[in-house]
Amino acid sequence: MNKAFTKEEDGSTPQRLPDLPISQHPNHVTPEGLAQLQARKVALEAEIERLRGHGDHMAGTWPLAVAERDLRYVEARLASAIVIAPPEDKAPPGHVQFGATVRVADEDGREAVYTIVGEDEAAPSDGLISAHSPLARALLEAGVGDVVEWPKPTGIVELEVLDIGFAR
Incomplete structure (x- = not known):
């Protein structure tokens, strides 16, 4: 068979994408920001499960590799999250601060x-x-x-x- 009609592994299908860069700043989050990260993790896990459920033909595909990479990022951000909650009394602060x-x-x-x-x-x-x-x-x-x-x-x-x- 002519080589032009055969599919060879050329590296175009990723097995694992490089991780997204993580900020060097402390990972301060609001309670809403933490909830958003947690919801994103759940959604990514569901997407990965859905993609893997399509059988071997989805293994190594771009959508799966992207979802797995994004999940690694979200898990790292959750692991480093420092929740900064607003003051309990909700009184106007004297100066601008995180979450204000x-x-x-x-x-x-x-x-x-x-x-x-x-x-x-x-x-x-x-x-x-x-x-x-x-x-x-x-x-x-x-x-x-x-x-x-x-x-x-x-x-x-x-x-x-x-x-x-x-x-x-």
């Missing part, structure tokens, strides 16, 4: 609301920013009425802290 929701106004008076969360929980389009992001670093430890400088690629933006709380 902050309302700010820029130089033009446009307001925005951000919540400082862990890296795996961050969703900037939803106002959830990683504690290690430039914006969060600018806001952390600021109090109501403080003006902070947020370094952006387009220049420095001044933000006034209008309100701090634990809204989540």
